[in-house]
Amino acid sequence: MSGPLLKVENLTKHYPLGSGIFKKTIPVIRAVEDVSFSVEAGETLCIVGESGCGKSTVARLLMRLVEPTGGRVLIDGTDIAGLKKDALHAWRRRMQMVFQDPYSSLNPRLTAGQIITEPVENFERLGRRQRQALAADLLRNVGMSPEMMHRLPSELSGGQRQRVGIARALALRPSLIIADEAVSALDVSVQAQILNLLLDLQQQMGISFVFISHDLGVVEYIGRRVAVMYLGRIVELAQCEALFAKPVHPYTEALIAAAPVPDPTRARLATPVEGEVPSPINPPTGCAFHPRCPLAVERCRIDVPPLVPMADGRVVACHVRAPAGDARHLAPVTGDHPLYPVAMSDTLSIRASRVHR
Numbered sequence: 001m002s003g004p005l006l007k008v009e010n011l012t013k014h015y016p017l018g019s020g021i022f023k024k025t026i027p028v029i030r031a032v033e034d035v036s037f038s039v040e041a042g043e044t045l046c047i048v049g050e051s052g053c054g055k056s057t058v059a060r061l062l063m064r065l066v067e068p069t070g071g072r073v074l075i076d077g078t079d080i081a082g083l084k085k086d087a088l089h090a091w092r093r094r095m096q097m098v099f100q101d102p103y104s105s106l107n108p109r110l111t112a113g114q115i116i117t118e119p120v121e122n123f124e125r126l127g128r129r130q131r132q133a134l135a136a137d138l139l140r141n142v143g144m145s146p147e148m149m150h151r152l153p154s155e156l157s158g159g160q161r162q163r164v165g166i167a168r169a170l171a172l173r174p175s176l177i178i179a180d181e182a183v184s185a186l187d188v189s190v191q192a193q194i195l196n197l198l199l200d201l202q203q204q205m206g207i208s209f210v211f212i213s214h215d216l217g218v219v220e221y222i223g224r225r226v227a228v229m230y231l232g233r234i235v236e237l238a239q240c241e242a243l244f245a246k247p248v249h250p251y252t253e254a255l256i257a258a259a260p261v262p263d264p265t266r267a268r269l270a271t272p273v274e275g276e277v278p279s280p281i282n283p284p285t286g287c288a289f290h291p292r293c294p295l296a297v298e299r300c301r302i303d304v305p306p307l308v309p310m311a312d313g314r315v316v317a318c319h320v321r322a323p324a325g326d327a328r329h330l331a332p333v334t335g336d337h338p339l340y341p342v343a344m345s346d347t348l349s350i351r352a353s354r355v356h357r
C-alpha cells in the first residue's frame, strides 16, 4: 500500500454552547481548528500541548466517536465519514484506542480474560477453549501471565490494568492504536515499562501509534514526529529530535523551557510568560498565541499564520519565525539563524504545571 496509513485533512470540531433556540448565532467552543497531519505504517506521531488544547478531541474525531464540523480522516486513502455499515465494521477492527485511566476504562465486573477477548467476540463467536487460548496469547503479548485472565480489574495493579487495556486494543490486530494519555495515570517506573512494551509491540507487529500526551519526557521517548497544539491548532510539527534540539515556534520553545529538567541552568533561564491560555470560545484574532508571545508583531494580531515548511521538513505556523514566502527559512534551522532574532529561552516560559519532562 502506498501513501500514509492515516491522513487527516483540515479537521475541525466546534462544540455548540447551548441549543440556541432563541439566539440567531450559537456561540461555539473551537476545540479543533484546521488540523492536518499524516501517519505512516509503523510510525508513532505524538500530539502534545497544554490541557484543553484539543488533543483528546482529535483522538475522538479519529475514532469517529464525535462527528467533525469540517475536514476529513482517511485510512489507506478512504474517507471514514463515507463508510457504510459493513465497511465501518471492518474499519473499526483496524483502529483501536488505549485510554488514560486504567482504573475507570475497564469494566469492573468482567475478568481480564473477558475484557481482552470482548472486541473479538463482537465480531465472531468464540468457544470457551478458543476464548481462553486467545486471552492467554494476548496476555503473553503484553508480558502478563495467562493465569491473570481470571482476575478482576480490582485485583490488578495500575500497570497490569493498563497492560490489559493494551491487550484488549491488540485483540483485533489493529494497524493503528490511538493512545490518549495512556501512561499519565501510572507511576514513572511503570510508565517506562508500558512505553517499552508499546515500542516492542510496534516493532513486532508494525502498528502505528497516535500518542497523545502533555508530558514532553514521554513524547521524546516514544515519538518519531511530534505535533504541538495550541488552542485547537497545530503550531509546529517536526521530527522529535529536531523539535527538542531546536524548537522553532515560540510556544514550542516555551513548552520545552517550562518542562522541569534536572539542569538548574535551564530552569533559571525560564521566566513566566504573561497571561493564561485564552478561551476557545472567543479565541484571539490572528495567531492565538500572540497575547502571550514576546515576539508578536502587528501581523500576528491580524492574520492566522499558515503552517510553513522549513528546510528540515518540519512545518511551523509563526509570522516571525517562519514567515510565509520568506526564502530564509529554507536555510537549515540549526545554529545561528536569521529567524532567531531573540534567544527565546531567555525570555519566555509557560506554566510548568501540566508539562513534565
Ligand SMILES: Nc1ncnc2c1ncn2[C@@H]1O[C@H](COP(=O)(O)OP(=O)(O)OP(=O)(O)O)[C@@H](O)[C@H]1O
Pocket (backbone or CB within 6 Å): 015, 029, 030, 031, 049, 050, 051, 052, 053, 054, 055, 056, 057, 058, 214, 280
Ligand atoms: N463534549 C464536549 N462538549 C463541549 N466542549 C468540549 C467537549 N469536549 C471537549 N470540549 C472542549 O474542547 C476543548 C478541547 O478539549 P480536549 O479535551 O480535546 O483538550 P485536551 O487537550 O485533550 O485537554 P486535556 O489534556 O485536559 O484532556 C476544551 O475547551 C474543552 O472544554
